[in-house]
Amino acid sequence: MSAPISHTYLRTRVSVMAEQLYSPQHLEALFQTPLEHLGQGFSFDQFQNRELSSTTLNRMTEKALIRTLIHELAVLLRPLESPSRSILVNWIRKFELYNLKAIIRGKLQKLSFEQIKEDLHELPGFLALPHEGLLRTESVLELLRQLEEGTYSDIARQARRVYEEKNEPFSLDAAIDRSYYTGLLRCVNSSDGSDKSSLHELLGALIDQQNLIWLLRYRFGYGLSASETYFLLIPAGWKLYREHVKELVNKESFEQVIKALKGHYADLLVDVDNVFDAECVLESHTAVYARHCLRFSSSAVARALAYLVLREMDLKKLYAIIQGKLLQLDDGLIRTAAMMGGPGTGLSHHV
Amino acid sequence: MFSPLPMRHVMIQVMTEELSLVSLTLAELSVFSPDHRPIYEDRFPHIPGGQFREYYHQGKSRLEKITRHIPLSPQVRLQSIQVVDERKLRDTNEWLGEVWQRCSILEEALRHLREEEQLIRQLEQTLENFENLNIDLNLLREERLFLDLRIGMVPRTNVSQLQEALGLSHYLLFVYMEHENNAHVVVVGPRGEREEELGSVLDTAGFHTLPIPPELRDEPENIRRELDERRHRVEQDCQLHRETLKTCSTELRNDLEEARRTLIMAEPFVRMDTAARSSGYLSIISGWIPAREIQRTRESLSDVLVNPFRLEERKPSREERPLVPSCLPEHWLMSPFATLVKQYGVPRYGEVDPTALFAITFIAMFGMMFGDVGHGLTIVLVAWLFRWKLRSFTPFAVCIGLSATLFGFLYGAVFGYEEMFHAVWMPPLSDPLYMLGVALRWGIGYLLMITLISIHNRLMEGDVTRAVFDSNGLVSIVLYLTVLYGLWNHYTHGVFGLAPLLISVTALLVLLAYRLIETDAPPGERMLVALIETFETVTGYISNTLSFLRVAAFSFNHVALTIAVFQLVSMLESTQGQWLMVILGNVFILVLEGAIVTIQALRLEYYEGFSRFYSGDGKEFRPLRLETVKGV
Structure with missing residues (x-):
């Protein structure tokens, strides 16, 4: 298909698929639905299987939800060619990186092949990670050597240094996460002019959200220095520009950071006093922006990406509801986990 | 000639202890394609050989990795066909694990040597670069009282972010040379409480310190000589490792060939997977065989099996047709x-x-x-x-x-x-x-x-x-x-x-x-x-x-x-x-x-x-x- 035709097709496809995104009422209806019927939306029928433990069901549900998302991505990819195609493919690589982290963590903890394999997501063939080969490695060093030979050679080199010099998986995870977003940014930068600005704004909003959460977590959760925190953040956002981020990482407490925020984010986070609530507020804000992008963006690829972002958020919420029901948690707790009542209404205030 | 050969669905009932032998016999005949559907799950709930498969896959993976260093002959000669039991497969797998450990250590050592070689190249570049600078380089090498000064390499992609991050700790970063994917940098800042913080950031950014050779100011030729010597040593070490590998190859090749034969003979049972099911002493194998090969299969099984067996065959049902494998007669001309x-x-x-x-x-x-x-x-x-x-x-x-x-x-x-x-x-x-x-x-x-x-x-x-x-x-x-x-x-x-x-x-x-x-x-x-x-x-x-x-x-x-x-x-x-x-x-x-x-x-x-x-x-x-x- 030529680009205008494929983009018209993609826009139509996205509009049709956007119909299945959850409204608050839909989410409430899902919350009220018995567990046995919750799997209908993603072709999962194991909730009535009494032989499966809740842990197994939990894992199966997560895998089924990711499969749904990947299947929808595959539908959206059909009319696309590079570089637009590579943007969506790179976005879904986050699951490949989850797998990579799971394999590395598993190897560090000396887990068995089966134990690690159970935690991995089933991914489509167009994602490059050679799971079987990596799983069969017999030490972290061998794993890193094998990674150095593949698509993830840049991550592997950095991971090796981090591993050999610090030997802590956190730094490795942070390096991988950072590399994921910078890779996505590179893809957006090489996209067509018509798509670039819309994609930059959408990705910028995602990066702002991620940067702010990481900043709070690294600085006040893990106690990293200002300079190390800044280094681990993604080098380009949308409204959180560099100088502002530098000012924020230099603050000594959570409250100071919130007070120092400017513009839009200052209004959003004014009443927030912990990382979880901040995450909820920022995610809601990103969702609002993604919905705007989904309806009004001039770029079909940006619309597709916005759809995927929103769909992933929805599936996470659905997963939280299922998980809560499986574990027979308190309704309030489930609502908080599924971000149904807004921030400050749930877990953080109860605990 | 104009359509795939007629096929039959077969269900072979055998004693569980003879499952491996049946798999091996069917593999020798090359006429059986396993049917992995759980059609007999209710009567035969167990899938035997879980541990056996794990040993096989691990062993196979190890052998594949080893053969990257010790190549084996492209064709395998199986002198005698024997059933591989779980114990033998476990021993083979363990032995392959030991061999792979040796290879892996050598592989890692060679990787370090390659890295060392690269470092020497970078040092030579540095030396060339420093020669053009009109400064006393001993100043860079010596410990300073108020100044923390480090020279090293960092991946190019990290430079700009690192520069800004170091600025937050009141350090400066200067790039004086770029080579391959690395940037050679000088990091300078005040000595004091932030030194430890700096080390952590540099580690995360993949900073690699470049030692400044002591003789740099007086006799650059000496440094070149020393670098040459270092390179020579690295080459010697590489050669030594290659020799070790070669000795290893000579010593182990026959045993590796034997291990490969063991894995080949274990593979048929592994490939059976869910097509083989058991219930106590009795097991079944289900799959597809070309109709004209049924008799030959029956005779071969009668020849090798000690215990009685039963081979039931039927035509594929209409619903099964999409699942039946198409066996096309082979002809060199076609x-x-x-x-x-x-x-x-x-x-x-x-x-x-x-x-x-x-x-x-x-x-x-x-x-x-x-x-x-x-x-x-x-x-x-x-x-x-x-x-x-x-x-x-x-x-x-x-x-x-x-x-x-x-x-x-x-x-x-x-x-x-x-x-x-x-x-x-x-x-x-x-x-x-x-x-x-x-x-x-x-x-x-x-x-x-x-x-x-x-x-x-x-x-x-x-x-x-x-x-x-x-x-x-x-x-x-x-x-x-x-x-x-x-x-x-x-x-x-x-x-x-x-x-x-x-x-x-x-x-x-x-x-x-x-x-x-x-x-x-x-x-x-x-x-x-x-x-x-x-x-x-x-x-x-x-x-x-x-x-x-x-x-x-x-x-x-x-x-x-x-x-x-x-x-x-x-x-x-x-x-x-x-x-x-x-x-x-x-x-x-x-x-x-x-x-x-x-x-x-x-x-x-x-x-x-x-x-x-x-x-x-x-x-x-x-x-x-x-x-x-x-x-x-």
Whole structure:
């Protein structure tokens, strides 16, 4: 298909698929639905299987939800060619990186092949990670050597240094996460002019959200220095520009950071006093922006990406509801986990 | 020859202790394809050999990694076939683990040496760079009281972010050189409490300290010498490791070959996977075997098994047909054509195997489009001379060469010369309309044959409705033939004829009615879809028939190209020049037109032929066998 035709097709496809995104009422209806019927939306029928433990069901549900998302991505990819195609493919690589982290963590903890394999997501063939080969490695060093030979050679080199010099998986995870977003940014930068600005704004909003959460977590959760925190953040956002981020990482407490925020984010986070609530507020804000992008963006690829972002958020919420029901948690707790009542209404205030 | 071999579903009941032996025997026979469906799950709930499979996969992975360092012979000779029990497989796996440990240590050491080598290269670059700087470099090396100064490398991609991050700790970063993916940097800042913080950031950013050699200021030559010595040492170490590996290879090769044999003999049971199920002492194996091999299988099992066994066989049910693997008889002459057919897909079980049809029609069409005795014999000669390179494709090239030769005799052409002997039939350009008519008749015949095959395939699937009413069904063929008859009437007598008109309109309406019933949509959309699809069926037949005109067109093209070559020859004066032009012109025709004609013939086969009757979504019959050539 030529680009205008494929983009018209993609826009139509996205509009049709956007119909299945959850409204608050839909989410409430899902919350009220018995567990046995919750799997209908993603072709999962194991909730009535009494032989499966809740842990197994939990894992199966997560895998089924990711499969749904990947299947929808595959539908959206059909009319696309590079570089637009590579943007969506790179976005879904986050699951490949989850797998990579799971394999590395598993190897560090000396887990068995089966134990690690159970935690991995089933991914489509167009994602490059050679799971079987990596799983069969017999030490972290061998794993890193094998990674150095593949698509993830840049991550592997950095991971090796981090591993050999610090030997802590956190730094490795942070390096991988950072590399994921910078890779996505590179893809957006090489996209067509018509798509670039819309994609930059959408990705910028995602990066702002991620940067702010990481900043709070690294600085006040893990106690990293200002300079190390800044280094681990993604080098380009949308409204959180560099100088502002530098000012924020230099603050000594959570409250100071919130007070120092400017513009839009200052209004959003004014009443927030912990990382979880901040995450909820920022995610809601990103969702609002993604919905705007989904309806009004001039770029079909940006619309597709916005759809995927929103769909992933929805599936996470659905997963939280299922998980809560499986574990027979308190309704309030489930609502908080599924971000149904807004921030400050749930877990953080109860605990 | 024209369809996959008849298959039988078999269920072999054996004693659990003999499962491995049965797997190995079936692999030796190479006639059994496992059926992994859980059809006997209720009576035989257990899948035996979980640990066995784990040992196998781990062992196989280890052997593959080891063979990157210690290559083994490409072919394996199995002196004796023996059942591999779990204990032996475990021991083999453990031993392979030990060998891999040794290899892995060597691999890591070699990696370090490569890194060291790279560092030396970077140092040389640094040295070269520093020589051009007019500063006392000892100042950089010595400990300073108030100044924290570090020199090193950092991945280029991290420089700008690191520069800004270090700024937050009141440090400065300067890039003085860029080499490969690394930037050489100087980091400088005040000594004090932030030194530790700096170290952490630098580590995270992949900073690699470059030691400044002490003699840098006084005798740069000494440093070069020292770097050379270091490089020499690295090379020596590399050599030492390679020697160790070589010694290892000599010492271990035989044992590794033995381990490979063990894994090969263990593989059949592993590949059984869920096709083997057990319940206590009794086990079953289910799968597919060609009907003609049942007796041989039964006899072989009787020969090797100590305990009694039971082999039950049945024809595949209608619902199972899509799952039945298609076993296509192999023949050296048909092998290259089968490969080309598989490019399109594998025939479903019960469908007509188009290989023979493809071979005959492809060879004929190629010859018709490329008819020339000289060109044909050249193709045969080249194919024969390069048979070592063409391998199984040699018969393919020889056949199309012979076909071109045969048509060359019919057309009376040798390297484009048409006056060397009288054409057995006629040169293509002597009566182009007649040639186009022949091509059209060929196309009509081909399409009729293909449609009949399509009807046969539908009937074999038990889908009578589609066999009659679908776009390549009986009604379509009636429509096609009556329209052709009507057109022929019109061409010869000036009228289409009432009977063909009535029959074709009725057939058209039947097709439309079938589409209306078949389409699942609201009334308006249903009508639209049915109309478009019926129209497409009619236009499809017309365009497909006309597509065969290209068979004649390319035979004209072939002659036209030779005429062009002779025209160029006549423009040259020297005899050598003329001969050179004849040779080059013919080479050009052989290569360029030969490729085009091959593609056109393939196109006619795939698009006009296969797409009408051949789903190509069958499962290839891949029997259990002892993998003695590829892989482990």
